[in-house]
Amino acid sequence: MNTKTIAFIGLGAMGSHSARRLAAAGYRVQGYDLRREALQALADAGGETASSVAEAMAGADYALLFVVNGKQAEQIIFGTGGIAESARPGLTIMSCVTMPPDQAASLGQRCRENGWRFIDSPVSGGTAGASRGTLTVMAAGDPAAIDDCRPIYATIAERLMVVGADPGQGAMVKTINQLLCGVHLAAAGEAMAMAKRAGLDLQAVWDVVNYSAAGSWMMNDRGPRMVAQNFDAPTSAVDIFVKDLGIVVDVARALRFPAPLAATALQSFLGSSGAGNSQRDDAAVMLYYAGFAPAEPDA
Amino acid sequence: MNTKTIAFIGLGAMGSHSARRLAAAGYRVQGYDLRREALQALADAGGETASSVAEAMAGADYALLFVVNGKQAEQIIFGTGGIAESARPGLTIMSCVTMPPDQAASLGQRCRENGWRFIDSPVSGGTAGASRGTLTVMAAGDPAAIDDCRPIYATIAERLMVVGADPGQGAMVKTINQLLCGVHLAAAGEAMAMAKRAGLDLQAVWDVVNYSAAGSWMMNDRGPRMVAQNFDAPTSAVDIFVKDLGIVVDVARALRFPAPLAATALQSFLGSSGAGNSQRDDAAVMLYYAGFAPAEPDA
Numbered sequence: 062m063n064t065k066t067i068a069f070i071g072l073g074a075m076g077s078h079s080a081r082r083l084a085a086a087g088y089r090v091q092g093y094d095l096r097r098e099a100l101q102a103l104a105d106a107g108g109e110t111a112s113s114v115a116e117a118m119a120g121a122d123y124a125l126l127f128v129v130n131g132k133q134a135e136q137i138i139f140g141t142g143g144i145a146e147s148a149r150p151g152l153t154i155m156s157c158v159t160m161p162p163d164q165a166a167s168l169g170q171r172c173r174e175n176g177w178r179f180i181d182s183p184v185s186g187g188t189a190g191a192s193r194g195t196l197t198v199m200a201a202g203d204p205a206a207i208d209d210c211r212p213i214y215a216t217i218a219e220r221l222m223v224v225g226a227d228p229g230q231g232a233m234v235k236t237i238n239q240l241l242c243g244v245h246l247a248a249a250g251e252a253m254a255m256a257k258r259a260g261l262d263l264q265a266v267w268d269v270v271n272y273s274a275a276g277s278w279m280m281n282d283r284g285p286r287m288v289a290q291n292f293d294a295p296t297s298a299v300d301i302f303v304k305d306l307g308i309v310v311d312v313a314r315a316l317r318f319p320a321p322l323a324a325t326a327l328q329s330f331l332g333s334s335g336a337g338n339s340q341r342d343d344a345a346v347m348l349y350y351a352g353f354a355p356a357e358p359d360a
Numbered sequence: 361m362n363t364k365t366i367a368f369i370g371l372g373a374m375g376s377h378s379a380r381r382l383a384a385a386g387y388r389v390q391g392y393d394l395r396r397e398a399l400q401a402l403a404d405a406g407g408e409t410a411s412s413v414a415e416a417m418a419g420a421d422y423a424l425l426f427v428v429n430g431k432q433a434e435q436i437i438f439g440t441g442g443i444a445e446s447a448r449p450g451l452t453i454m455s456c457v458t459m460p461p462d463q464a465a466s467l468g469q470r471c472r473e474n475g476w477r478f479i480d481s482p483v484s485g486g487t488a489g490a491s492r493g494t495l496t497v498m499a500a501g502d503p504a505a506i507d508d509c510r511p512i513y514a515t516i517a518e519r520l521m522v523v524g525a526d527p528g529q530g531a532m533v534k535t536i537n538q539l540l541c542g543v544h545l546a547a548a549g550e551a552m553a554m555a556k557r558a559g560l561d562l563q564a565v566w567d568v569v570n571y572s573a574a575g576s577w578m579m580n581d582r583g584p585r586m587v588a589q590n591f592d593a594p595t596s597a598v599d600i601f602v603k604d605l606g607i608v609v610d611v612a613r614a615l616r617f618p619a620p621l622a623a624t625a626l627q628s629f630l631g632s633s634g635a636g637n638s639q640r641d642d643a644a645v646m647l648y649y650a651g652f653a654p655a656e657p658d659a
Contacts, residue, residue: 241574273484275540
């Protein structure tokens with residue numbers, strides 16, 4: 062039986078799954094979210110809920126953040142009523158938040174100045190991975206702090222990859238990860254739309270590319286929705302990649318590194334979003350290209 | 361014991377493996393290649409060699425083409441001393457050649473007019489797949505002819521995908537396949553070079569992305585060579601993707617279909633090739649980006 066207490070902040074699609082897995086493993090999980098329905102869902106699943114960050118922090122050894130961006134993470138830690146007001150010395154903050162590397166580095170620095178340990182540990186694997194506990198964590202921070210948190214990460218994730226000792230390096234690896242995810246997904250849309258334009262059977266195309274050297278995790282996962290043209294049961298929305306590839310090109314620009322494929326993929330997601338698909342499943346990036354696909358080619 | 365006779369034309373890196381697999385399975389394989397050393401290698405492996413296309417065609421039930429492009433395929437069939445001069449009626453030509461779809465359609469049409477069956481059946485899987493018999497075949501042609509050839513395809517490939525009844529459709533699926541392969545490989549180069557620019561440990565980055573939603577067959581296979589910066593033992597050269605992505609953008613243009621990711625990836629391969637890496641391993645597409653990577657970013 063685990064006797065550690067975890068303040069779990071952010072009970073969205075992914076966080077709620079991870080919070081429940083920790084509670085089921087015996088941790089004392091004190092969940093908090095601004096949205097009442099998210100708190101209720103955790104309560105219904107047998108978790109303990111808090112009505113404020115301060116209440117979630119009562120007796121907490123760890124604060125685990127699963128909010129949607131760096132701005133929210135900063136507010137939860139340093140804003141009015143935030144973690145900073147109720148944290149005990151030596152607190153470990155595990156941030157599973159996707160944010161720009163410089164923001165993660167800055168938060169890590171401010172936490173260190175306050176005597177807390179900050180682990181920059183974004184995850185990959187989506188809601189399905191959170192549900193099944195098969196996330197990949199890319200962690201950067203004090204090695205002793207990461208070692209101390211291994212049992213917690215092992216409860217929510219399948220793989221813990223230590224990518225550096227400095228907060229910001231986890232976010233940078235996540236940025237590289239999202240470059241690949243975004244380009245692969247847009248490429249799947251480009252390939253499927255071109256196949257449609259050429260009059261091919263999309264199911265047959267998927268059957269070929271999914272098992273050949275053309276395969277990708279993204280094509281495997283999103284391809285069937287492209288074949289079925291089913292974009293209305295989103296597991297992740299088009300605008301999530303508008304955000305994530307936006308971070309990629311911003312980081313690349315700051316590094317003075319040209320990333321032409323990432324920049325091009327972002328245009329595809331922007332085009333799909335701007336055409337009215339912002340909240341549809343991200344496989345709808347194909348619709349950016351599909352605008353060119355329905356008619357027969359010129360003779 | 362198979363008693364069928366196969367005229368096997370084209371004994372390059374991939375063809376030689378497939379020819380040997382067919383011979384080992386009991387087929388009478390009569391191999392031909394313009395290059396003397398390719399013939400010698402087949403002879404050393406116990407295969408039968410021919411000194412001309414006509415000699416390879418003697419008594420042949422099938423002609424299997426594994427030459428490097430459509431122009432060679434056309435010459436082998438319809439050029440001086442070609443298959444057309446010695447083919448018996450009802451001959452089945454199995455083309456495993458990667459070529460533009462309109463060229464495959466045209467060859468299929470001319471063969472049909474001569475009373476031969478032509479299967480447009482390019483493959484994916486590379487030299488390694490040919491060696492292990494794990495190729496994927498994407499076949500288009502007369503269904504009865506394809507069924508008749510199933511045992512032959514099963515000897516050289518793991519998967520036979522029938523993608524249509526008309527020659528040209530196999531080439532079109534292969535074109536879509538190469539769009540994905542080329543974009544994924546260039547994206548791997550972009551991601552790894554950006555990671556290098558950001559000062560990350562490339563092995564750790566590969567460990568993360570290879571097992572996450574960012575994974576691709578290409579990153580899995582070529583990524584280790586990017587981590588090691590080892591481009592001098594090519595399994596496939598940079599210029600092969602200059603050719604293959606060249607076909608992709610030409611086909612897209614003819615379809616009046618914009619393929620911005622494929623067009624962008626082609627520029628990356630062109631940049632790497634033009635900088636002196638044309639014959640190096642195709643993972644050297646990373647060197648296009650690496651030109652921007654070595655220096656430290658501005659503060």
